[in-house]
């Protein structure tokens with residue numbers, strides 16, 4: 001059984017009289033430890049897919065499996081635990097708590113978990129040991145995203161989900177963040193699912209899921225993914 005599986009998943013939003021199929025029958029699998037890039041144009045359903053996988057949104061029909069459990073059948077309480085223990089989320093705009101230091105932001109996440117990693121150690125792993133006592137406003141965008149990645153990793157989740165994690169960063173910083181995510185996947189064996197509209201990112205993935213208009217258009221596997229340092233866009 002695959003680590004992650006979407007089986008004919010649909011998400012329909014009712015907009016008055018009109019139904020919008022944000023995700024319109026998606027099926028794909030992901031193996032444990034893979035670095036996965038989900039790529040598609042604006043409005044193709046990427047965020048909806050990630051939100052359903054992350055337990056932040058429910059599907060209208062179909063089946064979502066993660067690590068042998070049927071996420072799509074979870075009730076609200078099970079979803080809360082799933083989001084808390086199993087999922088690490090990295091957002092485009094970091095979403096740090098502004099009046100907490102880098103260390104406190106990471107500790108906040110690890111405190112709600114059963115098997116967290118040491119917050120200071122994880123911050124050191126993302127290259128921020130010298131900035132742990134700084135507030136988000138004292139950090140650059142790239143540093144704030146590193147804190148957000150540390151926060152997600154400190155929970156020791158089963159899967160790390162990243163929604164356009166370089167979208168708010170300049171080219172060089174964006175590349176460094178991509179490299180950090182790729183290295184994290186390789187060094188910790190954590191499954192990483194990253195969504196983007198940038199097709200250059202597909203070269204660094206183990207598996208690429210192309211989506212168009214709410215459907216999976218193609219799935220590719222890279223036998224030899226490129227290092228994030230070497231791609232250009």
Ligand SMILES: Nc1ncnc2c1ncn2[C@@H]1O[C@H](COP(=O)(O)OP(=O)(O)OP(=O)(O)O)[C@@H](O)[C@H]1O
Pocket residue numbers: 013014015020021022023040041042043044045046047048049197
């Ligand atoms: N809450 C909602 N209510 C109604 N329609 C929605 C809702 N969320 C998303 N949609 C619609 O579903 C489709 C897919 O949206 P989604 O945000 O998943 O796409 P995306 O690929 O992530 O786009 P982008 O790259 O622009 O963020 C779009 O047509 C969008 O307008």
